[in-house]
Amino acid sequence: MTSFIEAIDLGGMNAALISFSLVCVLGAAVxxxxxxxxxxxxxxxxxxxVMEPAAIVPSIFMLEVAASLPLLPGIWRDIHWRSIGWLLLGYTVFVPIGVWLLANAPVAPMKLALxxxxxxxxxxxxxxxxxxxMPSRVATLAAGGASGLLNGAFGIGGPPVVLFYFSSPAGAAAGRASIIAFFIATDLLGLGFQAREGLITGTSFWRFLLFLPPLLIGVWIGNRGFKSVDPALFRRIVLWLLVVLAVLTAAQGLFQLWSGPGSAEI
Structure with a gap:
């Protein structure tokens, strides 16, 4: 038993940091x-x-997949499959361009503009x-391309796809289901790229296991809330949530501009 506990490598996380992290994961999962x-x-x-972004991103991607899989049985019939295919095509084509921008262009102004x-x-x-x-194939490809570009550039590819579905006549259930399906695919692609670069380590896996219980509890709570909410109210809540996330993104950009070249890129 002692050897098993000693084998757990959380990267030096103490009790206070673990407690803070669990609360953050639970809230985000809801x-x-x-x-x-x-x-x-x-x-x-x-x-x-409280932690370096590079140390937690692989674990977060694992959690993203784990957050989505339990929802699949309940959303399968609502997914707008035709648009998903075109979005993923655009995403896959433009991710490498976003990665190039990450390596060659200043990220902070891009975050602020986004x-x-x-x-x-x-x-x-x-x-x-x-x-x-529903938007045309060209518009759908463009939305997927924008998502791939932004995700490759600084790991925030969600807004174009969320705006795509919530400006369309797909409906709240179809929009939410399609967003979840799209992110499952892109998160799996992201994990593949991270594994190829050697970013997924034993510490990443142990942190994933640590965060898994609050993740599953939070997703269950949030999913129950969706089932009882009016679709029009859900749309307003999602759009205001998107505003909050955009404010956070813009604030990160401003902070990085203020901090200079040494600031984090995520």
């Missing part, structure tokens, strides 16, 4: 279970206050803008 997105940005933003764009678009949708029909 949001994810309710809306279908937001877990990565909320958890990474909170945990980055935050401002998402806030403006979400407010426009809150004021009643909506498409009368």
């Amino acid at each position: 949001v994810r279970g309710f809306s279908g997105f937001g877990f990565s940005l909320l958890s990474i933003t909170a945990l980055s206050l 935050g401002i764009f998402v806030i403006a678009t979400a407010i426009m949708l809150l004021r009643g803008f909506a498409l009368k029909q």
Whole structure:
């Protein structure tokens, strides 16, 4: 038993850090279970206050997959499969370009611009803008490409896809289900790239196991909340959540501009 405990490597996390991390994961998981997105940005933003982002991103990606899989049976029939295919095609093509931007372009101004764009678009949708029909293949490819570009550049590829579905006539259930399905696919792709680069370690896996119980509890709580909420109210809540996440993203950009080149890139 002692040797097993000694084999657990959490990267030097003490009791206070573990407690803080568990609370952060639980809160982000409730949001994810309710809306279908937001877990990565909320958890990474909170945990980055006390840990290096590079040390937690692989574990968060594992948790993203674990957060989504329990929801699949209940959302399978609502997924808009045709749009998912075109979104993933655009995403896959543009991820390498985003990675190139990460290596060659300043990230902070891009984050600030993204935050401002998402806030403006979400407010426009809150004021009643909506498409009368599903976007064309070209528009769907463009949304997927924007997601891949942003995810490759700084790990925040969710806003274009969320805005895509919540401006379309797909409906709350179909939009949420499709967002969840899209993120399962992109998270698995992301884990593959991380494994290839040697970023997934034993510490990543042990942290994943540590965070798994609060993740599952939070997703269950959030999913129950979605089932009882009015679709119109759900749409408003999701858009305001997107505004909050965009404000966090813009704030990260401003902080990195203020801190200079030595600041974190996530």
